[in-house]
Amino acid sequence: MNRRAVVTGVGVVAPGGVGRDAYWELLSSGRTATRTISLFDASAFRSQVAAECDFDPLTAGITRREARRMDRAAQFAVVAAREAVEDSGIDLDAADPGRIGVSIGSAVGCTTGLEEEYSVLSDGGRDWLVDHTYGVPHLYGYMVPSTLAVEVAWQVGAEGPVALVSTGCTSGLDAIGHGVQLIEEGTADVVLAGATDAPLSPITSACFDAIKATTPGREDPEHASRPFDGRRDGFVLGEGSAVLVIEEAEAARRRGATGYAEILGFAGRSNAFHMTGLKPDGREMAEAIRVALDRARLDPQDIDYVNAHGSGTKQNDRHETAAFKRSLGHRAYEIPVSSIKSMIGHSLGAIGSLEIAACALALRHQVVPPTANLTVPDPECDLDYVPRTARAHPMERVLSVGSGFGGFQSAMVLGRPRTGREAAA
The missing domain is CATH 3.40.47.10 (Thiolase/Chalcone synthase)
Known part of the structure; x- marks a missing residue:
């Protein structure tokens, strides 16, 4: 049997709006979501511009306990995955959990949570020897990138292959490619595939400042990201997540799913x-x-x-x-x-x-x-x-x-x- 992979659900957390519809409205209107950084004090950095998500975890459906446990990047992924499943119309409770897979990409993992906890444990960087007892109970999870994929797997009840793909800035593409492979080879019938990153933190800004890869863009943050323009002077950091429901095409057709695209x-x-x-x-x-x-x-x-x-x-x-x-x-x-x-x-x-x-x-x-x-x-x-x-x-x-x-x-x-x-x- 020639197994094909189709996208039947799309979930998005992006700068400019949470949700698939807000995302498409931004893109199709040509509006920009780049602005002066507000998530932390960036006044000491060369680049002070970013594309931030206006994201409140409680409003987005994350419980207080989940918000305490999950890094910002994990919260993005879970919210995007929930929207993708709802959009697809698939009943995962009726599916064989061993045939449900997860493939999530991330370049920098739980950077936000790790930096915040280091600041607490070291008293703002003052102490070289840190006291781990001041850390949140789930600090270990921040140090293990696969936590991001695990959180999505828990949400959807996936008991099939679960993977975290980290190949830098191609992680999102590569994670979806891996999910497609799982469908095509017959390892899974449904895969939640996508990626998440919340890199907007002092440590990330300092790293890109050091190699002058990001734009200064202070005078006009809304127009600071200028691909292919002769005046461009670096990229603008962003954050967000997109998760897709990918299904075996014939199974999706049988249940009457309307696909977005075939990969x-x-x-x-x-x-x-x-x-x-x-x-x-x-x-x-x-x-x-x-x-x-x-x-x-x-x-x-x-x-x-x-x-x-x-x-x-x-x-x-x-x-x-x-x-x-x-x-x-x-x-x-x-x-x-x-x-x-x-x-x-x-x-x-x-x-x-x-x-x-x-x-x-x-x-x-x-x-x-x-x-x-x-x-x-x-x-x-x-x-x-x-x-x-x-x-x-x-x-x-x-x-x-x-x-x-x-x-x-x-x-x-x-x-x-x-x-x-x-x-x-």
Whole structure:
């Protein structure tokens, strides 16, 4: 049997609004959710801009006990997972729990909780020897990244394979790719797949300040994230989560589920070159795209939209543009390309899942989200980057890519769900 994976539910916690509908409204309107950091005092940092989630755990359905136990990133993932399950209409109580899997990505794990607890235990960094008795009861869980996947598994009663994927900024894409593999190989029939990160903390800001990767952007925070724009000067940190319900396509069809998208192909590569550097020719990303297309049995002319990594650094934007030209040929100049990081910032490991959620919603609504703030194009980035305004556009298949520190390059192809007759062809 040819097992195929379809997305039947989408759940989102993102800057600009909690929930799938608020997320799509932000993206399709071209509004930005970047602003001056309010979650902590950032006055001492070079970059003081971020895309924060206006998230209250109690309002979002997290109990006080759960809020005490779970790091902010875990709270995001649980809320997104609950929305995805409700959206899918699936009755997980009636499913075999051993056939339900979870695949969650994260780049920095429970950073927020760890930093807060270190500050308490060390009395604001004063004491070198800390007193662990001042820590919260679940401090150990903050130190184990797999806690994030476990929290989602508990929520949905998953007793099948549960995994935490941490591959830097491609974690979200890679976690969904792993979930798809579980469906295709027959290990699971339903997978909750996505990613979460809440990296907005002093330690994260200090790390990116040190390598000058983030934008200063103090004068105009709302327009600080400018992928492919000639005036860009670094990316904007963000936070958030997206979780998808992925099902075996035939089982979803039998229960009458209306899918958002079928995941047709996925591939990952590494440049084995530099921890943060990228080769300008984009060869490794191009190879990931080529293999993803091969697995989907598609050619470049079959792609109708590209959701770019588009971080807003000169190195990445030019590398990515070269990769599109190398892998898609002349078709690269004809396909609309955009970066939603212009609106919701770069949430590290979570962003890949948020971008796949955006692709699924774009396929459903037949609208390409714009690249906000793109007013002065970089001459070296000469593709159709859909500046500032969303575009109605017929789409059957879309490509989403990711690029991460360590040399990770990932690509995923999604298509509108096929009918039974089309799938059999």
